[in-house]
Amino acid sequence: MGGSKISIRENLELINERIAAASSKAGRSDDIQLIAVTKTIDLGRIREAIEAGATDIGENKVQELSDKMKSLGTAARYHMIGHLQTNKVKYIADSVHLIHSLDRLSLAEEINKRAKKIGRIIDVLIQVNVSGEDTKFGISPAEAIPFIESALKYDSLKIKGLMTIAPFVEEESILRRTFSGLYELGERIKTNSYKEIDFQYLSMGMTNDFEIAIEEGSNMVRVGTGIFGKRNY
Template structure:
């Protein structure tokens, strides 16, 4: 891990880069939040980044996240960003403000069941495999509209938007196309006026490509290594 003293500085520099990029493309900087990916990070480092201004923390393993939540007193929003198995849903509901990685109707229905038991409404994003890579989870774009229509009937699930991961490549055109496609899908779905579905959120962009994501409309970027190892 980087020198602890540099963590807050790294976070602030990334925030400045996001704000500058947003202004260049005519966006409001306040419309973009950093989800700090803390999956390999200890409590001390997490406290430093929170002190620097971080309000959103992202974890991808349920057990690790729950342990950290018990030890961290600071007021933050927790995001579940990893692949979520249906048998782990009961451990996630109510502990995360937003689940980024809903990749099937079956998983959404399981979240509905567990949220109903707790009497809460769980916010989710649908993960979309825009790139078509077989190694990635997510809905294929053609199945997205029917999925939204089905999920709209769930009373304890609130669909907030879409999430994707671009291919790991240096080809900026490929990355940009991936993010453009996700933004276009959101626009199309919002234009259908599906009852109960209005999606303000686009979760896309990581350490290697977050500024491209900002240019293409991301509202959440998921950044870890550039903050803690940059």
């Protein structure tokens, strides 16, 4: 069946309205950062989103992110939101705005090495597997503080917060438990007052659950389908 053409501008406006409503419902006045997830999305549609006000785009794969950074230049800020292989860091080190998926010290060492080589500080989030699912990457909540303390020696990366991916379920209680778990972990980390950490972001929530994530403390959401629509292939 045919249908009306997806309006990326209208979708983006609607997502921003929903973000504002969820923030208001939670009694929050801070800014919520929207990352437009552009996995499999062509450059023309990404440019349409940028023209409609999207400032940040996120990619799951290094090759796609690298290609889009080269094509779009300074039109947006670029986020690596998927699992990052150590040998792929070199392809994005010079231009990535934020890496959401730091989950092992070997990766921290490589990010630090590449950042030092080009004379920049690379901002990162620690990926935490709050739900404990075997299919998800990330360190366990119990490992987070020891991991952070081990990573502090790498002075060419800056830890900016935490990221998690919730289970793909409809049960709201499970989603809330996952998101609140990351929020509570973030609050515990803040009490340690690490001077090397600039704790700004909790990256959690995607198209199907970002409103719940915001109510539980997220200030960075990653939305793809809600902006670009579902692909038919």
